[in-house]
Amino acid sequence: MKRLISVLLENEPGSLSRVVGLFSQRGYNIDSLSVAPTEDTTLSRLTLTTVGDDHTIEQITKQLNKLIDVVKVIDLSEGVHIERELMLLKVKASGAARAEIKRSVDIFRGQIVDVGQTTYVVQIMGESTKLDAFIEALGDAPILEVVRTGVCGLMRGEKSLKV
Amino acid sequence: MELLSGGDILIRALTDVKVKHLWGYPGGAALHIYDAIFRQDNLNHILMRHEQAAVHAADAYARATGEVGAALVTSGPGATNAITGIATAYMDSIPMVVISAQVPQEKIGEDAFQEIDMIGVSRPTVKHSYMVKRPEDIAETIAKAFYIASTGRPGPVVVDVPKDVTDPNNKVAYKFPEKVKLRSYQPTTRGHSGQIKRAVNLLISAKRPVIYSGGGVVQGNASEQLRALAHRLNYPVTNTLMGLGAFPGTDRQFVGMLGMHGTFEANTAMHHADVILAVGARFDDRVTNATERFCPSAKIIHIDVDPSSIAKTVRADIPIVGPCDVVLSDMLDQIQQADLQIDEPAIGEWWQQIEEWRNRHGLYTASRYEPSEGENIKPQDVIKTLHKVTKGEAFVASDVGQHQMFAAQYYLFDKPRQWINSGGLGTMGFGLPAAMGAQMAYPDANVACVTGEGSIQMCIQELAACTQHQLPVKIIILNNQALGMVKQWQDMQYGSRYSHVLYEDSLPDFVKLAEAYGHVGMKVTHYDQLESSMEECFAMKNRVVIMDISVDQHEHVYPMHVAPGSMRDMWLSKTERT
Ligand SMILES: Cc1ncc(C[n+]2csc(CCOP(=O)(O)OP(=O)(O)O)c2C)c(N)n1
Numbered sequence: 001m002k003r004l005i006s007v008l009l010e011n012e013p014g015s016l017s018r019v020v021g022l023f024s025q026r027g028y029n030i031d032s033l034s035v036a037p038t039e040d041t042t043l044s045r046l047t048l049t050t051v052g053d054d055h056t057i058e059q060i061t062k063q064l065n066k067l068i069d070v071v072k073v074i075d076l077s078e079g080v081h082i083e084r085e086l087m088l089l090k091v092k093a094s095g096a097a098r099a100e101i102k103r104s105v106d107i108f109r110g111q112i113v114d115v116g117q118t119t120y121v122v123q124i125m126g127e128s129t130k131l132d133a134f135i136e137a138l139g140d141a142p143i144l145e146v147v148r149t150g151v152c153g154l155m156r157g158e159k160s161l162k163v
Numbered sequence: 164m165e166l167l168s169g170g171d172i173l174i175r176a177l178t179d180v181k182v183k184h185l186w187g188y189p190g191g192a193a194l195h196i197y198d199a200i201f202r203q204d205n206l207n208h209i210l211m212r213h214e215q216a217a218v219h220a221a222d223a224y225a226r227a228t229g230e231v232g233a234a235l236v237t238s239g240p241g242a243t244n245a246i247t248g249i250a251t252a253y254m255d256s257i258p259m260v261v262i263s264a265q266v267p268q269e270k271i272g273e274d275a276f277q278e279i280d281m282i283g284v285s286r287p288t289v290k291h292s293y294m295v296k297r298p299e300d301i302a303e304t305i306a307k308a309f310y311i312a313s314t315g316r317p318g319p320v321v322v323d324v325p326k327d328v329t330d331p332n333n334k335v336a337y338k339f340p341e342k343v344k345l346r347s348y349q350p351t352t353r354g355h356s357g358q359i360k361r362a363v364n365l366l367i368s369a370k371r372p373v374i375y376s377g378g379g380v381v382q383g384n385a386s387e388q389l390r391a392l393a394h395r396l397n398y399p400v401t402n403t404l405m406g407l408g409a410f411p412g413t414d415r416q417f418v419g420m421l422g423m424h425g426t427f428e429a430n431t432a433m434h435h436a437d438v439i440l441a442v443g444a445r446f447d448d449r450v451t452n453a454t455e456r457f458c459p460s461a462k463i464i465h466i467d468v469d470p471s472s473i474a475k476t477v478r479a480d481i482p483i484v485g486p487c488d489v490v491l492s493d494m495l496d497q498i499q500q501a502d503l504q505i506d507e508p509a510i511g512e513w514w515q516q517i518e519e520w521r522n523r524h525g526l527y528t529a530s531r532y533e534p535s536e537g538e539n540i541k542p543q544d545v546i547k548t549l550h551k552v553t554k555g556e557a558f559v560a561s562d563v564g565q566h567q568m569f570a571a572q573y574y575l576f577d578k579p580r581q582w583i584n585s586g587g588l589g590t591m592g593f594g595l596p597a598a599m600g601a602q603m604a605y606p607d608a609n610v611a612c613v614t615g616e617g618s619i620q621m622c623i624q625e626l627a628a629c630t631q632h633q634l635p636v637k638i639i640i641l642n643n644q645a646l647g648m649v650k651q652w653q654d655m656q657y658g659s660r661y662s663h664v665l666y667e668d669s670l671p672d673f674v675k676l677a678e679a680y681g682h683v684g685m686k687v688t689h690y691d692q693l694e695s696s697m698e699e700c701f702a703m704k705n706r707v708v709i710m711d712i713s714v715d716q717h718e719h720v721y722p723m724h725v726a727p728g729s730m731r732d733m734w735l736s737k738t739e740r741t
């Protein structure tokens with residue numbers, strides 16, 4: 001099962017490599033990873049998506065908690081939460097395809113953020129499945145490049161991940 | 164306020180965290196630090212002959228005393244040589260701080276001479292690591308490193324110190340922090356009282372209980388509490404390889420070690436248990452055999468200070484996160500206060516059953532091997548003789564192989580910290596430097612290094628450091644002319660195809676070797692000489708002695724788990740199976 005895990009991490013040199021190293025060392029997957037400092041610059045917030053059964057996820061969260069630099073860990077998928085990912089995508093757009101692509105972008109509430117003679121750069125934001133669906137929807141239009149930020153997420157409601 | 168250079172600060176901080184002995188080896192990036200060592204006499208530096216050995220000795224010092232071990236190595240090859248030692252300590256959760264010198268910060272990343280990314284290389288083998296960037300940060304980093312190494316589940320911490328940080332020309336104020344606080348690290352100090360209550364209720368109602376205790380009881384100084392609880396309950400106790408001594412080996416309630424080479428009675432009792440109290444143990448693969456067949460009818464209470472050890476390989480019915488000593492004494496308190504009574508008739512029957520197992524195939528009650536005779540000395544008898552000659556009171560540091568298992572099985576350790584071995588990593592070469600670490604801690608104690616002719620050659624260079632630092636350890640070589648443990652597996656699983664486990668007459672003359680280092684060498688080939696030679700060996704209080712004892716080359720370690728299988732599936736000899 002896909003899981004979204006959020007980690008509050010000391011913003012120290014090498015702390016990210018400890019997290020990433022833990023995953024490879026213990027044979028856990030990371031499907032996506034996003035990390036940046038928080039409003040408190042001594043802390044970084046890291047969000048990762050992984051796949052595993054309950055036992056594996058329990059071990060992942062325990063092992064993460066064991067890292068000295070890790071302040072807090074939460075499995076967002078355990079509760080109601082919001083998740084978002086941003087994708088930039090450069091696609092070949094000429095002739096009739098140009099209008100077709102524009103229509104798909106509108107349907108997915110994306111934006112065309114750069115227009116070249118035969119290309120568009122499209123920006124789509126949402127849950128990862130929506131981003132996947134957009135790629136699907138492009139059909140035969142040749143994709144030149146895709147870049148995705150990885151997922152980030154927050155719990156809904158009053159609860160928050162704080163020191 | 165006093166102004167000191169980074170090098171001086173480092174040494175001062177080490178004495179402020181109460182380090183007495185620093186095991187190390189110098190080099191370019193460590194020169195400023197070594198100069199600071201030269202100019203003081205609070206800290207005893209022990210020059211070893213290899214960084215691996217320096218780290219093993221620091222590790223064993225920690226195992227023998229419960230203090231934090233400390234080692235110092237130079238950058239590059241010094242740091243990489245230390246890795247095996249660090250990994251050994253990590254796998255066995257030993258509190259230790261290793262200081263590695265590093266090239267100056269302006270050179271980092273340039274592939275400078277003797278540069279290695281020590282933080283990166285050591286990462287999977289440490290509890291934590293720090294690189295110090297300014298002399299002002301040294302004292303606090305040392306304080307944090309020792310705090311992290313010694314609290315919660317202990318483990319090694321690396322402190323990487325670039326050369327410019329210890330520059331003698333850059334002096335700053337020295338201030339040792341009064342208290343260390345880390346917002347991201349708060350080890351558990353008590354067990355959950357509700358869980359403890361549930362555990363007590365389950366435990367007291369048990370009909371076929373076993374207490375399975377591990378290295379956490381030794382490292383967590385919980386042996387007394389374990390003994391008190393076990394005696395109050397009259398339940399059988401088994402120790403893991405790492406836990407030997409946590410419960411007295413000669414106690415009637417001790418059923419021996421469990422696991423791959425555990426006793427028939429311990430493994431069989433585990434298999435049939437209805438309640439298992441696991442304390443400071445981690446259900447390691449060398450204990451459980453196939454986890455899906457592990458103790459099918461047991462409800463498991465698991466006490467560990469590290470939550471990630473719980474339910475890692477085997478599910479726990481009642482997990483309790485907390486230090487073993489505190490949790491065990493809370494359990495005992497509850498039992499005493501409520502005056503809870505065990506199920507006497509059931510426990511009586513259980514003991515009858517266990518005694519029957521003991522008498523049938525017990526390691527100490529039945530004859531598990533052909534007795535020694537003439538030139539055929541049995542390795543088991545060497546260990547029994549060692550136990551007799553040292554009155555069961557020696558520190559025994561072991562290497563890795565058959566000799567290690569014989570020592571674990573036949574030297575009945577009555578006290579925690581007496582048995583010092585590399586259980587998790589299984590590091591050949593650990594034995595001699597480990598013995599040195601224990602001897603440094605207890606100069607008057609008998610310290611034996613039980614080793615094989617294979618393992619001893621992996622850190623043999625330390626014979627010189629024994630001379631220099633007057634560490635009169637006794638090296639007991641169970642010489643079976645082979646990498647015996649590997650050979651045993653080749654016998655059992657590869658049709659006795661002895662691929663690279665024999666030396667073809669290349670073994671050194673260990674007597675001459677001992678003498679070359681200024682030590683005493685003894686060769687024992689006849690069983691009649693064994694005890695008297697060993698008496699002689701241990702009578703030489705101030706000498707390092709190597710006893711090269713020829714043992715039966717064909718002996719195997721039994722019992723041995725049949726894998727994959729359950730706890731009770733064992734080979735009992737070359738021909739008998741359970
Ligand atoms: C550093 C290292 N290399 C290899 C091994 C694998 N190994 C385990 S036991 C063993 C044989 C040890 O031989 P010896 O020291 O003579 O002990 P014996 O088994 O003969 O008693 C080997 C090679 C190991 N444990 N450690």
Ligand SMILES: [Mg+2]
Nearest residue numbers: 615616645647
């Ligand atoms: Mg051997």
